[in-house]
Amino acid sequence: MNSLLDLNAIKTDYQNRAKNVTRRIIICAGTGCMASGALKISNEFKRVSTLMGVHIETELKKEENNYNLLTGSGCQGFCQMGPLVTIEPEGIFYVKVKPEDVSEIIIETVLNGKPVERLLYKGNISGKSCKTQQDINFYKKQTRKILADCGNINPEDIEEYISRGGYEAAQKAVTEMTSIDICREILNSGLRGRGGGGFPTGRKWLLAQKETNDKKYVICNADEGDPGAFMDRSVMEGNPHSVIEGMIIAASGIGADEGYVYVRLEYPLAVRRIKKAVEEATKLGILGDKIFGTDKRFTIHVMEGAGAFVCGEETALMASIEGKRGMPNPKPPFPAQSGLFGKPTIINNVETLASVPGIIKNGAAEYRSIGTKESPGTKTFALTGHVVNTGLIEVPFGTTLREIIFDIGGGVTDDEGNLDPEGFKAVQIGGPSGGCLTAEHLDLPLSFDSLISIGAMIGSGGLVVMNKNTCMVQVAKFFMQFTQNESCGKCVPCREGTKQMLSLLEDITEGDADEHTLEILFNLGLAIKKASLCGLGKTAPNPVLSLLGYFREEIETHVMQQRCPAKKCKSLLTPVVIEEKCKGCGLCIKKCPVGAIAGEKKQPHYINEALCIKCGACIEACRLDAISEGV
Amino acid sequence: MHKHDLGQAARKFAKVCEILEKYDYKSDKLVPILQAVQEEYRYLPEDVLAFIATTIDISPARIYGVATFYSHFALEPKGKYVVRVCDGTACHVKGSNPLLSEIRNRLNLPKGKTTTPDLLFTLETVSCLGACGIAPVVVVNEEVHPLMIPGKTTKMIDEIMEKERVCDEQFA
Numbered sequence: 001m002n003s004l005l006d007l008n009a010i011k012t013d014y015q016n017r018a019k020n021v022t023r024r025i026i027i028c029a030g031t032g033c034m035a036s037g038a039l040k041i042s043n044e045f046k047r048v049s050t051l052m053g054v055h056i057e058t059e060l061k062k063e064e065n066n067y068n069l070l071t072g073s074g075c076q077g078f079c080q081m082g083p084l085v086t087i088e089p090e091g092i093f094y095v096k097v098k099p100e101d102v103s104e105i106i107i108e109t110v111l112n113g114k115p116v117e118r119l120l121y122k123g124n125i126s127g128k129s130c131k132t133q134q135d136i137n138f139y140k141k142q143t144r145k146i147l148a149d150c151g152n153i154n155p156e157d158i159e160e161y162i163s164r165g166g167y168e169a170a171q172k173a174v175t176e177m178t179s180i181d182i183c184r185e186i187l188n189s190g191l192r193g194r195g196g197g198g199f200p201t202g203r204k205w206l207l208a209q210k211e212t213n214d215k216k217y218v219i220c221n222a223d224e225g226d227p228g229a230f231m232d233r234s235v236m237e238g239n240p241h242s243v244i245e246g247m248i249i250a251a252s253g254i255g256a257d258e259g260y261v262y263v264r265l266e267y268p269l270a271v272r273r274i275k276k277a278v279e280e281a282t283k284l285g286i287l288g289d290k291i292f293g294t295d296k297r298f299t300i301h302v303m304e305g306a307g308a309f310v311c312g313e314e315t316a317l318m319a320s321i322e323g324k325r326g327m328p329n330p331k332p333p334f335p336a337q338s339g340l341f342g343k344p345t346i347i348n349n350v351e352t353l354a355s356v357p358g359i360i361k362n363g364a365a366e367y368r369s370i371g372t373k374e375s376p377g378t379k380t381f382a383l384t385g386h387v388v389n390t391g392l393i394e395v396p397f398g399t400t401l402r403e404i405i406f407d408i409g410g411g412v413t414d415d416e417g418n419l420d421p422e423g424f425k426a427v428q429i430g431g432p433s434g435g436c437l438t439a440e441h442l443d444l445p446l447s448f449d450s451l452i453s454i455g456a457m458i459g460s461g462g463l464v465v466m467n468k469n470t471c472m473v474q475v476a477k478f479f480m481q482f483t484q485n486e487s488c489g490k491c492v493p494c495r496e497g498t499k500q501m502l503s504l505l506e507d508i509t510e511g512d513a514d515e516h517t518l519e520i521l522f523n524l525g526l527a528i529k530k531a532s533l534c535g536l537g538k539t540a541p542n543p544v545l546s547l548l549g550y551f552r553e554e555i556e557t558h559v560m561q562q563r564c565p566a567k568k569c570k571s572l573l574t575p576v577v578i579e580e581k582c583k584g585c586g587l588c589i590k591k592c593p594v595g596a597i598a599g600e601k602k603q604p605h606y607i608n609e610a611l612c613i614k615c616g617a618c619i620e621a622c623r624l625d626a627i628s629e630g631v
Numbered sequence: 632m633h634k635h636d637l638g639q640a641a642r643k644f645a646k647v648c649e650i651l652e653k654y655d656y657k658s659d660k661l662v663p664i665l666q667a668v669q670e671e672y673r674y675l676p677e678d679v680l681a682f683i684a685t686t687i688d689i690s691p692a693r694i695y696g697v698a699t700f701y702s703h704f705a706l707e708p709k710g711k712y713v714v715r716v717c718d719g720t721a722c723h724v725k726g727s728n729p730l731l732s733e734i735r736n737r738l739n740l741p742k743g744k745t746t747t748p749d750l751l752f753t754l755e756t757v758s759c760l761g762a763c764g765i766a767p768v769v770v771v772n773e774e775v776h777p778l779m780i781p782g783k784t785t786k787m788i789d790e791i792m793e794k795e796r797v798c799d800e801q802f803a
Contacts, residue, residue, distance in 0.1 A: 304663070470724065
């Protein structure tokens with residue numbers, strides 16, 4: 001008989017060893033902080049501590065006492081303030097740390113537990129310094145469940161994950177629960193797919209569970225392609241074992257013995273961490289031929305994508321794993337019936353899988369106690385754009401946009417990054433398949449259904465805040481350009497339709513649109529939504545349709561008056577000479593390719609609107625900034 | 632074919648054979664195979680693709696189809712430094728376009744070209760790197776440059792050019 005894997009022994013051993021640590025220095029090692037120089041900080045800690053004779057280790061020791069531990073963590077979400085350094089147990093939280101700050105941190109905080117005042121985060125309105133994360137509004141107003149351990153634990157240390165109760169849920173699922181019980185528990189929790197569609201996860205699992213087949217697959221969809229979204233990246237970088245644990249539970253639930261994690265290759269750090277996590281779990285016998293010491297088998301392969309957005313669509317993703325062009329196939333048959341290599345397959349998003357262990361561990365009822373009735377639980381969002389605090393956040397469903405943007409995000413900024421209380425214009429939710437929401441939606445509780453009812457969708461959870469200087473037509477054009485580029489070309493409505501929609505939007509920004517343009521755009525959008533093969537095409541017109549609905553006036557101004565209120569569409573702007581600044585040097589007259597500028601020497605010049613082709617050559621030529629981009 | 636040519640061909644494809652061996656000559660591993668080949672050659676040479684097709688017994692057309700479908704694969708050599716300007720939503724609204732045109736100007740890239748004639752630089756855009764908190768972002772090979780502004784990008788390119796010039800001089 002096999003003996004079961006003793007998670008408790010690993011847990012106690014880790015906790016005992018952790019007791020010997022005096023202080024722990026945690027350096028955020030997410031993509032954001034790494035780019036801002038987290039590695040340099042880490043090396044400086046090692047160098048300076050050796051010079052000063054301060055005992056710092058980079059891993060837990062068995063025998064030693066009274067030393068300090070230095071580890072990296074996954075993304076803590078506050079990327080723009082990086083590199084971030086936290087000192088435990090006090091929880092003192094430093095932002096924008098530079099290598100030259102390290103010796104002071106060692107002397108004051110590591111040795112004496114005192115904060116270094118100038119490195120603390122200062123509230124942008126109150127100016128008050130915040131000693132710990134919990135003193136900062138950005139963190140205080142969040143409910144971190146999926147991200148609870150992201151940013152605390154060392155993502156490359158499986159024992160630390162286990163010491164916090166990790167893999168207990170998977171062990172329970174594998175050794176104590178029947179497959180149908182697992183699926184029912186997930187169904188009862190009301191967990192819905194976080195990848196965009198919001199399909200009940202338990203229903204998907206039950207469909208695959210019912211199938212009788214010698215081979216079934218579990219796929220983790222980590223092909224997070226929505227521009228402006230990085231939740232899945234952060235979870236994989238910060239807590240990769242939670243995803244693997246979710247996959248083991250899913251495999252137990254449907255009876256699968258093989259799994260794939262399909263990651264974007266644009267996320268090299270996430271790829272590395274998830275690969276390492278799979279290796280460590282295999283070494284411990286949590287993955288492999290005898291998981292947790294039972295006779296069950298489950299292995300995981302990590303596959304990197306090759307840069308195709310459409311592979312986020314489940315049937316396209318499977319085609320890509322099979323070594324084909326990543327093009328979608330019509331459903332039914334659903335993957336749960338006939339998926340990867342024709343076998344029953346479930347595909348879940350990273351965040352969905354990371355939510356699973358908590359449900360198995362604490363029960364469906366506990367999971368339902370947060371969030372709304374139809375959308376239980378929490379949701380992570382990537383908050384970016386013109387907002388004071390950009391970063392990764394997690395809130396319960398039912399939270400309003402106002403709370404997210406103004407309480408957590410700290411308000412809207414102008415183009416220079418300064419707080420502008422009147423600056424809010426719109427927020428784009430759900431990336432290229434979502435829509436724009438306006439001030440009137442600020443108090444709407446966010447959930448899967450509330451957003452669909454107003455023509456947007458949660459999508460994967462990108463929230464891009466836009467200030468009043470943003471031209472909404474340009475935003476719609478940006479998304480249309482994106483979906484047009486990424487359309488795989490298999491079905492005509494998406495391939496040709498998005499091209500036409502893009503060129504109609506170009507007509508508007510170039511000043512070539514007429515009164516029919518908007519009507520054609522609207523009808524074309526509806527047709528593409530109805531007729532496209534996969535989710536990419538079905539949702540591609542959303543940004544444009546929401547623009548037509550909520551920013552009608554702005555778009556009509558572009559068409560009827562040939563004017564861009566935000567002054568972003570160059571072709572609609574006629575340059576104007578600012579008389580007070582113009583010294584009449586004549587340089588612009590020489591540069592103008594169509595002879596549209598005239599004027600006496602040493603007298604303010606003027607531009608003939610009828611001749612001007614709006615090329616901007618005069619603006620560039622003027623040394624006195626005396627020509628404005630116009631109106 | 633002369634014996635000499637055969638030897639050369641074998642040497643040329645030795646690395647490819649290693650890669651194919653690693654993936655067990657399985658056609659469903661085509662995407663990782665091509666990734667490994669591109670890692671080795673910095674692009675997918677035509678004769679290598681034909682060799683793979685024959686070896687794992689699929690049509691060259693299928694390989695070509697896969698190689699052209701994914702934006703990561705290149706059928707022409709890429710530069711030593713691949714400069715990727717992120718044009719995700721967050722980077723876009725924070726001004727990635729001016730960065731792109733600045734780098735394009737600095738590299739003197741004509742319209743429609745992405746690689747400099749000396750094969751030193753390739754300029755690309757990427758739809759999102761997930762580093763939106765530090766937008767706009769430019770990535771050179773694997774190195775992420777956060778919070779870029781016009782001016783900083785030119786400096787970045789100049790530094791690489793300077794480094795390469797010094798290297799060349801040492802060789803000469």
